[in-house]
Amino acid sequence: MASGGRGRRPAGSGTREAIAAAARRQFGEVGYQRASLRSIAAEAGVDPRLVLHFFGSKQELFASVVELPFDPETTFDTLMAAGEQGLGRRVAEFLFGILDSPEGRKTATGLIRAAASEEEAAATIRELVAQRLLLPLASRVGRDRPELRASLVASQIVGLAMARHVVGLTPLATASRDELVAALAPVFDHYLTGPLT
Amino acid sequence: MASGGRGRRPAGSGTREAIAAAARRQFGEVGYQRASLRSIAAEAGVDPRLVLHFFGSKQELFASVVELPFDPETTFDTLMAAGEQGLGRRVAEFLFGILDSPEGRKTATGLIRAAASEEEAAATIRELVAQRLLLPLASRVGRDRPELRASLVASQIVGLAMARHVVGLTPLATASRDELVAALAPVFDHYLTGPLT
DNA sequence: CCGGTATTTCCACGAGCGAAGAAATGATAT
DNA sequence: ATATCATTTCTTCGCTCGTGGAAATACCGG
Numbered sequence: 155m156a157s158g159g160r161g162r163r164p165a166g167s168g169t170r171e172a173i174a175a176a177a178r179r180q181f182g183e184v185g186y187q188r189a190s191l192r193s194i195a196a197e198a199g200v201d202p203r204l205v206l207h208f209f210g211s212k213q214e215l216f217a218s219v220v221e222l223p224f225d226p227e228t229t230f231d232t233l234m235a236a237g238e239q240g241l242g243r244r245v246a247e248f249l250f251g252i253l254d255s256p257e258g259r260k261t262a263t264g265l266i267r268a269a270a271s272e273e274e275a276a277a278t279i280r281e282l283v284a285q286r287l288l289l290p291l292a293s294r295v296g297r298d299r300p301e302l303r304a305s306l307v308a309s310q311i312v313g314l315a316m317a318r319h320v321v322g323l324t325p326l327a328t329a330s331r332d333e334l335v336a337a338l339a340p341v342f343d344h345y346l347t348g349p350l351t
Numbered sequence: 352m353a354s355g356g357r358g359r360r361p362a363g364s365g366t367r368e369a370i371a372a373a374a375r376r377q378f379g380e381v382g383y384q385r386a387s388l389r390s391i392a393a394e395a396g397v398d399p400r401l402v403l404h405f406f407g408s409k410q411e412l413f414a415s416v417v418e419l420p421f422d423p424e425t426t427f428d429t430l431m432a433a434g435e436q437g438l439g440r441r442v443a444e445f446l447f448g449i450l451d452s453p454e455g456r457k458t459a460t461g462l463i464r465a466a467a468s469e470e471e472a473a474a475t476i477r478e479l480v481a482q483r484l485l486l487p488l489a490s491r492v493g494r495d496r497p498e499l500r501a502s503l504v505a506s507q508i509v510g511l512a513m514a515r516h517v518v519g520l521t522p523l524a525t526a527s528r529d530e531l532v533a534a535l536a537p538v539f540d541h542y543l544t545g546p547l548t
Numbered sequence: 549c550c551g552g553t554a555t556t557t558c559c560a561c562g563a564g565c566g567a568a569g570a571a572a573t574g575a576t577a578t
Numbered sequence: 579a580t581a582t583c584a585t586t587t588c589t590t591c592g593c594t595c596g597t598g599g600a601a602a603t604a605c606c607g608g
Contacts, residue, residue, distance in 0.1 A: 345538075
């Protein structure tokens with residue numbers, strides 16, 4: 155990768171993708187602030203200036219690179235299509251499927267760390283969550299106040315991820331997956347299908 | 352305050368308290384990283400070196416200064432003493448009492464921002480929450496798995512504060528207090544007194 | 549084969565940060 | 579009165595950061 159000397163590299167070097175991948179990984183690992191342009195460039199084996207050449211600014215790089223660790227549309231279709239019987243449990247199971255996979259957990263904690271640490275990053279994440287998560291979920295909730303229901307679910311998920319994986323709060327961090335699924339399922343049921351008044 | 356010239360000030364200047372107050376305010380407002388020793392010193396009307404003179408390091412300053420926005424012992428006594436009837440609702444009402452007051456909200460968001468942005472700060476906060484929040488709460492839960500129940504409540508509270516006040520997620524940020532109390536009360540009831548299996 | 553353009557590096561700036569050395573000054577105890 | 583101590587500031591160090599200017603090199607259309 156590091157062949158020294160300046161100037162353009164031989165064709166198809168895929169540098170832009172390498173930068174994007176490194177950025178995704180570092181934003182996910184340490185959040186927005188602590189992932190520096192310099193460290194991202196270093197991981198991509200590239201001069202820091204090149205990152206700005208392709209993406210303009212750190213903020214734009216972040217916005218170009220954040221993504222959810224799953225596809226909301228198909229996920230929600232699958233979860234909701236099976237009916238309201240056992241819905242909360244399926245949501246909880248799916249949640250821990252994400253949180254117990256290394257990449258899923260990193261993406262989740264990275265989004266949380268980024269949202270908490272920088273106003274600009276928080277705005278980007280707010281749009282991402284609102285448009286690509288809450289909107290599709292709300293559209294599949296066949297009840298009153300679908301947006302409120304969707305965001306209540308999101309709030310419990312964020313809190314769990316934060317307490318369990320960012321802060322490392324016991325006993326949440328050490329409880330078994332089954333225990334947590336059992337505890338959370340009725341809550342998701344309530345938020346999605348229960349009476350809110 | 353700024354009378355220039357170096358050397359000791361007239362007796363009982365209360366400088367240490369002024370620094371602590373400024374630090375508390377700034378950590379609460381912008382989190383751990385973005386509250387710099389220099390900005391804290393400036394707010395306290397004091398040379399930056401003095402902050403380190405009194406507190407040793409930024410990390411020690413943070414640990415000396417973080418606190419909860421209420422007293423857990425008396426709060427939990429009051430909440431639980433009224434019996435399990437309406438417990439979840441009382442918890443929710445109390446929560447919004449904190450979150451809707453300026454200082455309470457700042458402290459809450461500050462704790463969240465700090466925990467998310469720095470490993471050292473997260474450790475300090477983990478201890479604070481575990482010892483001064485979860486332990487007293489768990490001791491008053493007359494059920495199985497009291498620690499798990501307490502931390503589940505905490506996780507929903509953290510998620511709500513994060514979504515509502517850090518990210519500013521609609522419709523949580525705009526929903527009325529009464530709506531949210533109604534939606535959350537059954538969840539707190541479930542976590543505190545419901546069957547977890 | 550040649551001119552333009554996209555890619556890539558080197559270098560530098562100005563700012564901010566946490567931390568520490570050393571000196572000055574007032575309080576305090578003797 | 580004087581020596582000691584705590585407090586306070588000035589100054590500096592070494593580091594990292596985001597960003598921009600300018601040059602070098604390779605690819606691509608003619």
